[in-house]
Amino acid sequence: MTHTILITGASSGLGAEMARQFADLGHDLALCARRTDRLEELRAEILGAHPDRIVAVKALDVTDDDAVFTVFEEFAAELGRIDRIVVNAGIGKGAPLGTGRFDANRETAITNFVGALAQTEAAMQVLRAQGGGHLVMVSSMSALRGLPRSMATYAATKAGAAHLVEGLRTEFYGQDSYDFTVLYPGWIESEMNEGAGAAQRKVMVSTEKGVAAMVAAIEKRRASACVPPLPWAPLSVLMKHAPLPVFRRMV
DSSP states (O other): OOOEEEEESTTSHHHHHHHHHHHHTTOEEEEEESOHHHHHHHHHHHHHHOTTSOEEEEEOOTTOHHHHHHHHHHHHHHHSOOOEEEEOOOOOOOOOTTSSOHHHHHHHHIIIIIHHHHHHHHHHHHHHHHTOEEEEEEOOGGGGSOOOGGGHHHHHHHHHHHHHHHHHHHHTTTOTTEEEEEEEEOSBOSGGGTTOOHHHHHSOBOHHHHHHHHHHHHHTTOSEEEESHHHHHHHHHHHHHSOHHHHHHHO
16 A cells, blocks of 8 residues: 655655655655755655655755644645654764753754654644554664763653654554554664764664664554664663663663
8 A cells, every 4th residue: 555654854864765665665755854955866766766656855954843834734735645754853963961062962952852842743733634644753772771971962852752652652542543653773874873983883784774674663553663673672671671880881
């Protein structure tokens, strides 16, 4: 069955690869991001491979609250129905707390949490109006436990974003027309992870492999998924429950 899927942050990295893989599966797309030149290139690439697909694109900065609501509503009006909305846009900035870089941590908090809140609000307005649909939040393995140093704020924002969708799942429990998925990606190659260290690169997978695991979990409408499952599903248990001295050595 063909679905229409809205993806934010679709101009590069995980968002762009999700668009490619969803198109390969026969789905239509509504893509938005700040860099419209990249969106147009992606649109041309997808239509070159799949001329029968619908690929709509719009500029969107998710820190512009009004624009988030406008773009989501415009997509819904133009395409008739949005079956699935993937809240993916985010940044990876951050600094150790109390070291004079509140600006970097604030930017991360505004983009990754307040921006995610705006997208979730706008998404739910669309889904409530049409009586159902599938909301997907791209969180992070870092959301599973508070992290130190430059990851502290990032981890907190990803935990908060995940809880928005977890709360909705509880609210809509028993209503079969709604589905809610939270993805917890591990180390996947992307622009955001270009500065990853040697230890991270040992467990990093290609964009294509990592996104394939994400798309598979979304297509199955999983409630939550650590992706790729190996090694991240077993590691999630260790991250949540390891004694602090052990966890400190891990991170």
